Amino acid sequence: MKRQKPPSNTGHRQAGPVPYITRWSAEQTPGIRVVAKNGGIGYADERPYDRDTNDILWTRVPSLPGKGRPEFGKVHALRQRRAMEALLCQVCARPADRTGDGALWMLGESPDQPGGSGAEFDGLITAQPPLCAPCAVKSAQVCPHLRRRCTVLRAHSFDLVGVRGALYRPALPAPIPWNAAGVGFGDPRIRWIRAGQSLMRLSGTVVVDLAAPQASPGTRSAPPA
Numbered sequence: 001m002k003r004q005k006p007p008s009n010t011g012h013r014q015a016g017p018v019p020y021i022t023r024w025s026a027e028q029t030p031g032i033r034v035v036a037k038n039g040g041i042g043y044a045d046e047r048p049y050d051r052d053t054n055d056i057l058w059t060r061v062p063s064l065p066g067k068g069r070p071e072f073g074k075v076h077a078l079r080q081r082r083a084m085e086a087l088l089c090q091v092c093a094r095p096a097d098r099t100g101d102g103a104l105w106m107l108g109e110s111p112d113q114p115g116g117s118g119a120e121f122d123g124l125i126t127a128q129p130p131l132c133a134p135c136a137v138k139s140a141q142v143c144p145h146l147r148r149r150c151t152v153l154r155a156h157s158f159d160l161v162g163v164r165g166a167l168y169r170p171a172l173p174a175p176i177p178w179n180a181a182g183v184g185f186g187d188p189r190i191r192w193i194r195a196g197q198s199l200m201r202l203s204g205t206v207v208v209d210l211a212a213p214q215a216s217p218g219t220r221s222a223p224p225a
């Protein structure tokens, strides 16, 4: 008997839905001129929606989910930001799973480090939005990277602390991107970043068993100092 293949248009990853935050090949950032503006960077043709309520400049990218091929490993800036801000599941965009122990998160090999630029962050920082319980279980099953090693945890408190993106430096005739970096909201370099992802700090975390995604007893981390 012939075994039926699951439908796929990805070429390298099967089984499971395309995560909400995954970027699609049709969602290309148009070439936009970055200019020096108000002690930082801006777009030459900047529009109000290019910045968030913290006045941070965001990568301008069309929203065309389902168009072209999913580009696994690449994140759509605005869907990632929305999932973080509204605590939506990064896979299905429904509300993330929450219990008395907090919201459910799954971190890969190592927690995201803001990295590379001397940014000062305390606690566990991640660019991964939370998950609902069914998607957490499914993600662990279908994603080879996560299957190798992942940590599932609940976090009692979580705060948006900064963004990750392309950090520019002053130059003539226009600022130039020189580093991918995570920068905290209080860091003056925030005016020089073109944000691509929100960064969340998790604290009061408890490691959970995916088979029973309630908190396991006795694994609560020390509260942040």
Ligand SMILES: [Zn+2]
Pocket (backbone or CB within 6 Å): 089, 090, 091, 092, 093, 094, 131, 132, 133, 134, 135, 136
């Ligand atoms: Zn989900």
